[in-house]
Amino acid sequence: MIEILSPTELARAKETGALVADILQALRTRATVGTNLLDIDRWTATMIADAGAQSCYVDYEPSFGRGPFGHYICTSVNDAVLHGLPHDYALVDGDLLTLDLAVSLGGVAADSAISFVVGDSQPAESLALIDATERALRAGIAAAVPGARVGDLSHAIGTVLTAAGYPVNTEFGGHGIGSTMHQDPHVANTGRPGRGYRLRPGLLLALEPWLMTDTAELAMGDDGWTLRSATGCRTAHSEHTIAITEDGAEILTLPSGTRTA
Structure with a gap:
């Protein structure tokens, strides 16, 4: 399903997007050395409830996961990159933490993720990875104009990632979003320009470049969720x-x- 939002729905989407961003920034400030991932999850649940919003994750049960996700935010540390299931782990200096959050407010969802290094130690390898994903995200956004095709966005994202020297996985990528968290079209993190769905005003997309330092291959964690x-x-x-x-x-x-x- 591909949704085209009305002006009224778009106004609600802006409210949802700001809420997601505000929660992520609050969590970034609070996620310091010694912070437990389960505390991050509890803080997220409280902020979502206080805003009168709903989690897109707690009851999320896709075919690739093991049962309902059961938590309010994805917390991926170091070698974890997607769907990081919060668990009893206290962050240490130099950890690379990704927070991925999707929330619905007023019937419209928004989705965002940030990566950052915890503490005073700031490994150059980690900072380079983060920088590459942020630059690729900016390139994908710049390519997202009416009349462009999804492949143009994928190509823009992939050009940055591969130029930085990283392999690119295409199993998981960006996606349409609206009344539900995951919709068509799929936006791969590399691709050929001029291919795929043509963008129209009112379309919402969640673009999400992600990288692994030396591989494009994912492995499922023992929890049945964390990639x-x-x-x-x-x-x-x-x-x-x-x-x-x-x-x-x-x-x-x-x-x-x-x-x-």
């Missing part, structure tokens, strides 16, 4: 929800204090 790099290398993931407008793409998942539109 890790097959080699144990470090990983990073950056994501924004955007709306296609008549003029280009509007980023919806910016913190409320930084929004200009």
Whole structure:
């Protein structure tokens, strides 16, 4: 299913996007050395409830997972890159943490992810990974104009990732979003330009470049949810929800204090 949002729905999407971004920024501030991943999950649940919103994850039960996700945020550490199941782990100095959050408010969902290094130790390898995903995300957003095709976005993202020297996995990538968290079209993190669905104003997309340092192969964790790099290398993931407008793409998942539109 591909949804095209009405102006009223788009206004609600902007509210949802700001909420997601604000929660992620609050969590980034609180996620310090010694913070437990289960505390991050509890804080997230409280902030979602206080906003009158609903989690897109707690009852999420796709075919590739082991039962309902049962938590409110994905917390992926170091070699974990996607669907990191919160568990009893206290962050240590130098951990690379990815927080991935999807929330629904007023019947419209938004999805975003940030990666950052915890503590004073800032390994160059980790910072380079994060930088590559952020630059690729900006390139994908810049390519998201009315009339462009999904392949143009994939090509823009993949060009940055491969130029940085990283292998690219295409099993999981960006996606349409609207009344539900995951919709068509799929937006792979590399691809051929001029192919795929043509973008229209009112379309919402969640673009999410993610990388593993030295492999494109994923391995499922013992919890049946967390996807890790097959080699144990470090990983990073950056994501924004955007709306296609008549003029280009509007980023919806910016913190409320930084929004200009």
